[in-house]
Amino acid sequence: MTNEALQNYFREQQVSLQWLPVLRAMASEMSAQMPAEELLELFSKIGERFAVDTEEHFQDVETLAQLEESLNYFWARINWGWVTFREAKGCIEITHSAAPLAEAFGDEALGWSVGLLQGFYQRAFSALGASDTMAVRAVGESTGGIDIHLRFGR
Amino acid sequence: MKKTNNNLSALFRSLGPDETGLEAIAKAAAPKVEKEWPLFKAVPPVEQEPTPPLSPQERKIWSKQAKVKTEVPRPTLSMSGLSSKLAKSLSQISEQMAVEESDMDAAPPEKQPRVGALAHNKRDSLSERASSPSNALFAKPLPAVELPQQAEESHEAVLFERAATQLVLAQEKARTKPLAKTQEAAGSDDRLANIFSRLEEKEKVAVKPVEKRSSLSKRMGKR
Numbered sequence: 001m002t003n004e005a006l007q008n009y010f011r012e013q014q015v016s017l018q019w020l021p022v023l024r025a026m027a028s029e030m031s032a033q034m035p036a037e038e039l040l041e042l043f044s045k046i047g048e049r050f051a052v053d054t055e056e057h058f059q060d061v062e063t064l065a066q067l068e069e070s071l072n073y074f075w076a077r078i079n080w081g082w083v084t085f086r087e088a089k090g091c092i093e094i095t096h097s098a099a100p101l102a103e104a105f106g107d108e109a110l111g112w113s114v115g116l117l118q119g120f121y122q123r124a125f126s127a128l129g130a131s132d133t134m135a136v137r138a139v140g141e142s143t144g145g146i147d148i149h150l151r152f153g154r
Numbered sequence: 155m156k157k158t159n160n161n162l163s164a165l166f167r168s169l170g171p172d173e174t175g176l177e178a179i180a181k182a183a184a185p186k187v188e189k190e191w192p193l194f195k196a197v198p199p200v201e202q203e204p205t206p207p208l209s210p211q212e213r214k215i216w217s218k219q220a221k222v223k224t225e226v227p228r229p230t231l232s233m234s235g236l237s238s239k240l241a242k243s244l245s246q247i248s249e250q251m252a253v254e255e256s257d258m259d260a261a262p263p264e265k266q267p268r269v270g271a272l273a274h275n276k277r278d279s280l281s282e283r284a285s286s287p288s289n290a291l292f293a294k295p296l297p298a299v300e301l302p303q304q305a306e307e308s309h310e311a312v313l314f315e316r317a318a319t320q321l322v323l324a325q326e327k328a329r330t331k332p333l334a335k336t337q338e339a340a341g342s343d344d345r346l347a348n349i350f351s352r353l354e355e356k357e358k359v360a361v362k363p364v365e366k367r368s369s370l371s372k373r374m375g376k377r
Contacts, residue, residue, distance in 0.1 A: 053207075053208050053213065056213070061346070062345055062346060062347075063344040063345055063346060064344055064346060064349060065344060067346065087349055087352075090353060091353065092349065092353070125350075128346050128350075129346065129347055129350055130346075130350045130353075130354075131350070131354055133354065134350075134353060134354065152353075153353055154353070154354075
């Protein structure tokens, strides 16, 4: 048994079979109807709404470590993987691991479905006092959707 | 035997709504409507109601109150994956079987220590199980069961070892994290407000304008 086989098996468990075909069909149709930029924006909005509903989980945190801990409690409960924050030069590096986005919407849709996490973290940082001059953006390659790298900064 | 039930049902049937007239009208109108309008046009657009926000009860499911009340142990990152869960479950099974086997064989305790490195325990028990013909599942992927060094290369052994290591790490992390958190909070360098201001370079901006203002006011005074 290879790591890849394990990884594939794990991915298959991430999304309910009740919704997987619907989400895949939705992603295909959305890709056909709208350009990726607009879909990214749409999913970013969805992510923001998502974060609004979960603000109770992080509104009282004071440090980056506490934010990571609080969010991971939430992510773990809904089987959305986990996140790590790291302050780098002029930005906060965000790595979200094991998010079900690639499985739910397909690998080819990851370019815009990642907007959901962008919007989520954008809203979270804004709610915690970050100014609007800074934004969350996806960066780099996401290794099979397992690790999604984002960056919060100018 | 009299069939009164049939009469009653006929009576009830006669009391039902007579929709033959409506059906006839609908049948007559259908071809005309279909000709004039395509099906999707014949359906009038209905204004969608906005999706209601989550109710307080639904929010409670995610709320922190549940977290405090139930005191669920904080899930560690290393154990949240399915592979880790599998490894943990397999570890427990193999550990249990190893104990059972040791009890049955009345083996000396030195051979199979119950306390100690979990990973080694798993590897030993795996090797024993692999060598036994009764267990084909484990016999196949572990041909070289005698050598512990080679067993390291087998994925099952690696899984068990990883699970054990992660368990220990998670426990250590859980023990040390509160202390680290307080230290961080006390240091205040990790505070989000400071981080945000660092990122926005607010600190520099906040210091420099004061000096500029004073020098400008001096100049203005001179003029």
